[in-house]
Amino acid sequence: MSEMILILDFGSQYTQLIARRVRELNVYCEIHPYNHIPEFTDNVKGVILSGSPCSVRDADAPAVDLKELTDRLPVLGVCYGAQLIAHLNGGEVLPSQIREYGRAKLSKVDTHNELMKEMSLNSQVWMSHADTIAALPQDFEVIASTPTVDIVAFKVMGKETYGIQFHPEVTHSIEGKTVLRNFVVHICQCSQDWTPDIFVETTIAALKEKLGNDKVVLGLSGGVDSSVAATLIHRAIGKNLHCIFVDNGLLRKNEFEDVLNSYKGMGLNVKGVDAREQFYQALAGQTDPEKKRKAIGKVFIDVFDAEAHSIENVSWLGQGTIYPDVIESVSVKGPSATIKSHHNVGGLPDYMKLKVVEPLNTLFKDEVRLVGKTLGIDDTILGRHPFPGPGLAIRILGEINEERVKILQEVDYIFIQSLKASGWYDKVWQAGAILLPVQSVGVMGDERTYEGVVSLRAVSSVDGMTADWSHLPYELLGDISNEIINKVKGVNRVVYDISTKPPATIEWE
Known part of the structure; x- marks a missing residue:
């Protein structure tokens, strides 16, 4: 059985990203809810406590038996996880007096500490928390700070227990992968053989x-x-x-x-x-x-x-x-x-x-x-883009019939083939066309038309959980629109969806 890092989820939006970063180190990991911790086996080499939308000061704040974890294994608390470690050991966690969201620079780094090895002074990190650790218990030591936050990272003396109040898993933390590698590979001594x-x-x-x-x-x-x-x-x-x-x-x-x-x-x-x-x-x-x-x-x-x-x-x-x-x-x-x-x-x-x-x-x-x-x-x-199980049915708004399916198939075919021919297909996460339940006035030759409208959708994403609209070149969009209107009977207008997820979804239905 592969060596494993156990990630305990307290409800953070970033928990899956922690897992992805650990696996990029060729180390297997699993996510489990904090309240459903599996039986420990010899292949578990360390534990990461995730962030959370909750506050450790809440009466019903999620918590775990920390002593059982820290007595057995190396533990890294991330954001809420760090605050929980400090709080349960008698430290003080208070509402932040200053804004602690977004980019920050490390002004002090103890590079002699195993977790902070090879971290640079002024390294950019990503903060995202409403509470902050105001005071540490006596047997805790500060190993990193920013100009506005004294306790950005800490270690429990005599134990391989650490906490950080920034998110190493997001790309905005420039050297976040170094922190995770230090914990997973050096502190937990995982052999990186999961390929x-x-x-x-x-x-x-x-x-x-x-x-x-x-x-x-x-x-x-x-x-x-x-x-x-x-x-x-x-x-x-x-x-x-x-x-x-x-x-x-x-x-x-x-x-x-x-x-x-x-x-x-x-x-x-x-x-x-x-x-x-x-x-x-x-x-x-x-x-x-x-x-x-x-x-x-x-x-x-x-x-x-x-x-x-x-x-x-x-x-x-x-x-x-x-x-x-x-x-x-x-x-x-x-x-x-x-x-x-x-x-x-x-x-x-x-x-x-x-x-x-x-x-x-x-x-x-x-x-x-x-x-x-x-x-x-x-x-x-x-290399195929994700395609919904219900297929074009959820890309045809309104009633489904064979004629409307054929219209959308032709539109989709032109769109996808154009993306492939232009080299854009592999640059976007997912692309497709949506047939709208409206008609619009158009002019073809000397004739007035009243035909269908299609929306093109192309997004960039890592896993589909969040997505940005793809910034396709105007010339390419113009060529695609022109080909669709000229070749697909029943369509006289093409629009491009520039919504992000959230608040919109990738599919329209």
Whole structure:
């Protein structure tokens, strides 16, 4: 079992980013809610306490048994985590008298301390806290300060326990990675041997042992996650993996045939199912986004269930679940309030009684791509932009029918092909077009038109949790708009979405 850093989550928006930074050091880590700490095993080498929107001074402030942690392992508290360590040991945490949000410079750094080694004087760090540590307990020592904050970092004497009131995981902390490397590699002495190669080797071995001669059924989407999951399972059990790729009539232009061919080239045992008419019938008259999702989910389950039952003696359901989905389901506050149904249709009915195998449920999206590269999966699949499970249905605002789907498929095709030809496709996280439920006046030749409006959407992001709109060149947008209006009958106006997430979402529905 790999060496591991345990990250205890107190509800910070940055907790997943801490995990990503630790994994960039080739060290495995897991996030667990502070109130659901797992059993300690010998492979746990250290603990990081995350930030939190809470105050340690609150009556119901989240807390842990610090003594049990600090007596056994090195501990690093980040922001709230640092304040909690100080507070529970008798230090004083008070509301900040000055603004402690944004960039700050370290004016004092004890580079003899293991945590601060190789840190530069005046190094930029990122602050984000409403409280501050006003006084430390007697056996604590200050190891970093800024001109306005005396206690920016501390160490507990006689223990490998540290606290920092800045966020080393964000890029605004220029040498934040140095702090994390000092803690994870030097203080916790992790060997940095968790690599995509090792993951592939150990995962395939574990799948062989777990699945034996059992059969697995898996729904492919054409996306990165399901493709990598299928390849790992295929390497373990070969033809005992049965993949199903459903054409719901809401895919991109030519996608069903293109993706099916690429899967067959990978040696996967794939069955393509044309279920377009069933989906169109279920969506007829539906305009509410949530009802669309539920209609699509129900038909998908019905189709998948029928196909799965045609395979004899299936024991397992394979899924491409990745780590952010797992974290969300066991977050500090439990599953988030439902804003919308998940983009990707989850789970099958209980009566199927299949055990679930999820070989990617410890990986982030970028790690899945690295594993896919190690497996030799083609870049055309690994480099694909995320695409929602309900497909174009949530990019067609209003009613869905075959004619509106075809219009959007043509628009989307021109947009995506133009991004690829111009070299912009790999520079954006996700791109697509949205067909609006409005018409606008236009002029083509000497004729007045009254046709549809489409919005183009392209965003830059790391993991989709936050996103900025991509600053595509005006000339490129102009060429794309011109080609769409000239070639796609039914569209006479093109707009570009320049909203960030938050407050907007990447998809419109």
